[in-house]
Amino acid sequence: MKTQVAIIGGGPAGLLLSQLLHVRGIDSVILERKTRDYVLGRIRAGVLEQGLVRLMEEAGCAERMHAEGYSHDGALISYGDEMFRIDFAEHTGTPVLIYGQTEVTRDLYDAREKAGGKIEFEVEDVEIRDADTDQPHVLYTVGGEARRIECDFIAGCDGFHGVSRQAIPLSVRREYEKIYPFGWLGVLSETPPVNHELIYANSERGFALCSMRNENLSRYYIQCSLSDSPADWTDEAFWEELKRRIPKAQADQLVTGPSIEKSIAPLRSFVTEPMRWGRLFLCGDAAHIVPPTGAKGLNTAASDVHYLYNALRDYYENGSETGIDGYSQKALARVWKAERFSWWFSSLLHRYPDQAAFDLKMQIADLEFLRSNTAAQKAMAENYVGLPY
Template identity: 80%
Template sequence: MKTQVAIIGGGPSGLLLAQLLSTVGVESIVLERQTKDYVLGRIRAGVLEQGLVRMLEEAGCADRLHAEGHVHDGALISYGDEDFRIDFKGLVDASVVVYGQTEVTRDLYDAREKAGGQILFNVEHVQIHGADGDSPYVTFDIDGQAQRIDCNFIAGCDGFHGVSRQAIPLSVRREYEKIYPFGWLGVLSETPPVHDELIYANSKRGFALCSMRSDHLSRYYIQCSLSESPSDWTDAAFWEELKRRIPTDMAEKLVTGPSIEKSIAPLRSFVTEPMRWGRLFLCGDAAHIVPPTGAKGLNTAASDVHYLFQGLKAFYLKGSTAGIDSYSAKALRRVWKVERFSWWFSSLLHRYPDQSEFDLKMQLAELDFLRSNHAAQLAMAENYVGLPY
């Protein structure tokens, strides 16, 4: 097989890149190691920055998002029984859209299938060859049969555990990582959201987040120990703990119900440099991971796709290599700013096992400063709705 761009990973970033490339006549083949049903069964966050919304519009995949997504002009932050609102619309004249990542992926699959885009599922033993030369290719197996794709470029959109990052020699890449000493226990329930915007809660018992997927589907999280298991928590125990961590008036109107999904996610900050090696480009979780605080994972992958798409577009339409040559530097400049925001927001809201009384006072002072200072709120709003590309 031959194509112009081989894309490893059939999640939202790989699919979005493929769809955008097709709008300018650039061919691609997407390789996905799982089945389509498996990919669409993964539960992920769904707060979309303005930049990602515009990219989905450019890709022709935003109709259902605009029809079913929930526009949020702000978010609530609470500490104890105190709370205040960050007014995104008033501060920076921008909003975010709550629309599940699974639905984004579904829309992108539908678009690729409608366009006749080639997606290969159940691929195994993927290997990248010749990425540092002029003739890269990818080998893999499907149903025990060896396959090969020759291409001009390879986009590694295959996540933290994928093969793409590992294809860059250790002598070339450098990795930076912070592991947080806690996780998030998340519950999905067929209940109405407790509030029409997200609530980020700092409490003496630990962090909590009240989120949603729709008017009748809610997603809630509480900070927990990494040693715990979802099976350690009954639904009743989860709801009672959540109520202890959010303001009393919110707890009193919280509608509870059976969980339809329950899981624990560890928190990690991770970046690898560079994000380009020869004709191989890393996108999304293959290159970086952020804590879920602020929902930056998918959105940061989208900014990578933006830079790579613009670079490949200029290469194929104008013969310019400037965009692909500057891809890694441009992407990483934004990545590190997003990492800073996610680290700061996580530090603001969570309880750390080694926090002293002084540290706790500083955390409360930071919250009070954010509550009362316009410039601090402006900076947060700018980061939350999405830094410019």
């Protein structure tokens, strides 16, 4: 099989890149190791920056997103029973859109299928060959049958545990990582959200987040031990702990119900450099991970797609390699800013096992400074709604 761009990974980053390339008449093939249903079963964040919204529009996949998504002009931050609002509209003139990552992925799958896009599911034994030459190719198997794709370029959109990053030699690749000493226990419930905007809570018992998917589907999180498992937490225990971590007024209004999904996610910050080796390009979680605080994971993957899509478009439409040559530097410049924001926001809201009394006082001082300082609120709003590409 021959194609112009071989895309490894059928999550939102790979699908978005494929659909954008299709709109410009550039051929691609997606290789996904799981089934479509498995990919759509992943529960992920749902806060979309305007940059991602514009990419979905350019890809022709924004109709349902605009019809069903919720525009948010701000977010709430609490500590103890104190709470204040960061006004995105006032400070940036830009909202975020609440629309689940699962729905983004579904819309992209539907668009690729409608366009007759080539997606291979349940692929195994993927090998990237000769990426540092002008004749890269990908070997893989489907149902025990060996296959090969010859291509001009390879986009590694296969996540943290995928093969793409590992294809870059250790002599070239450098990795930076921070592991956080806690996780997030998340619950999805068919209940109305406790507030129409997100609440990020700092409490003496640990972090909590009140989020939403729609008017009758809510997503809640609490900081937990890495040694915990979802089975350790009954629904009743989760709701009681959440109520202890948010202001009393919101706790009294909280509507509880059976969980329809419950999981624990560890937190890490991770970046690999460079994000390009020869004709192999890394996108999204294959190159970087952020803590979920601030919802930068999918949005940072989208910025990678923006840079790579435009670089490939410039190559095929104008014969220019400028975008390709500058991809890693441009993508990483924005990635590190997203990493900084996610690290800072996590440090502001979570309880760490090694925090001394002084550290806790500094955390509260930081929150009160943010509450009272317009410039600090503007800086946070600019980062939250998304820095420009």
